[in-house]
Amino acid sequence: MSQLFQPITFRGVTLRNRVVVAPMCQYSAEDGLATHWHMVHLGSRAIGGAGLIIAEATAVSPEGRITPDDLGIWSDAHVEALRPVVQFMRAHGAVAGVQLAHAGRKGARFRPWDGNGPLTDGRAWSLPGPSAIAFDTDWQTPEELDSAGMQAITQDFVNATKRAVAAGFEVVELHMAHGYLLHTFLSPLSNKRKDAYGGDLPGRAKFPLELTRAVRAALPDDLPLFIRISAVDWVEGGLDIEQSVELCRWFKEAGADLIDCSTGAVVPGEKAPIGPGYQVSFASAIRSQSGIPTGAVGLITDPAQAEQIVALGEADVVLLARAMLRDPYWPNRAAEALGAEPSWPIQYKRAVAKRRSAW
Template structure:
């Protein structure tokens, strides 16, 4: 039987993932108002693991209460979150998959309605909060944020490290720093969100400083065996913003810092972005990031067919792929993809009577 790259294992530090078909972080807006994950998260993430994905990543999980997008966002800022996440990671591991957590801070894009209900800011009376950002620059349609002081920046870096320790205690075997989609760390990176004149602003070195500090702080706080990913928006899709050339430079700088994979997405910094969307539209960004150094990369974005996914790996565009909406539509899609690629993927015992024709028992 020919070996499929999509269904081949990958080892990062002390973790081996059974295949390269991974679950992207997807916001669920289903936690309690204290950020505690619920039965929905167990069913959602557990179902993805049961469906055969090799790595299952949580939604963007806030490292501070004010790091949420909206009230029912999941969190990891307190010890109360650990046990709730632990039952989810135990189930994922029991299905032979690797649980991963994306650590996030929404920055100036926080304190809004649940996005499925609207995009307006919520007031303090409704449970909202004053958002923070590198500079007092509002995201279009939202209130002006508070520009973080140097002390507050240091506290935020420390919060990432503390959250990472809690995530490992909760059983997550891989961590990802969310520095994309216009949220706090991405706001520091982009000239469209950062007008600071101190050491955290100005030139490329200043604007990328906080990300380097977060990487170093988390790396020092977690076991050597735990892989660390960084998600980047490769471009802002807007004039005067962060560019693919900036991403290539940053990837080269991250090489050797303890980052194990770069998760390449794009956009989200400004509402007036102009994105050209199509099948695999973000793959060229992943290919460019992969060529920047020795750090392996993850490609995302309208990858919906098994043959398409396999060819991207064969062509060297990426080392692994993340799937979002395709797995929302078909949580068990990996089993069908395995049949199409003539690869082996073992079904859960209770489901084996429903195997696709030609699948491996």
């Protein structure tokens, strides 16, 4: 019996299988509002059989965007634009999740296909950070956040959480990875503060933990809270797995239900040993040593590979990104390959080999 296609429950939410669509930026929103692109992009992955679909990094404020084209959830208009997308996903058996994010010092950029560097056309905005250190040469230098600024951003996340629930999302993920605002507080490479929000690991974790507790309090008790982290920075002197294991114990105590284990991207020039499943060991270590469920992500492409990760207890769910961009029906194809029952919609079943004779 395939373990990948067994259901799993977090608080009051049950996923039909352990295949999760990872949040992947589409840079296709208009003033932060979801468009037809989001309906088709996310909806097709629900039809494809995923257990959980996490919508892309969704900015909690206009200043929290990576690019001017990012998805957002800072007003009731954003809720109304997202609600039909969420309803479609849920109608086709998927749990709908959203990743709430603030880009921090990596914000105010062009889309990848427009150059990916800092905006130079007059549309840039001020960026916050734990310290006044730019991400790279010629990038905008952020303003060091004071306590009032941290409180305001925490409130933005709380408001976004309430709006996410109003839109119908059943899972909220906090983005604390890839060099965005909350990751820059956690990493000693980007947080050089001398006050209570810097220094050692407890100091660097203070703001992310305060924000986590505030978001958890804003979520209904029966809805789960996930956190995406960069488990290692891949740079000498940065976050390592020992620190991340400790961090995840604290996140569990603060009310998190799963750690989505990614890595890197806080500074340029990292040396990551990229290959199939190269981040799985971090999900396994955090799961066994922190006592919290984890998700594995990163060059997971083959059904047998994904099955093994879950069957061996290295992670509780498997998140797929580029593989799901290439094939929105990956979960149903994987179910067939692993001898599990796929969840093809009735409109598509005449194309499934074992049912073709009945049509």
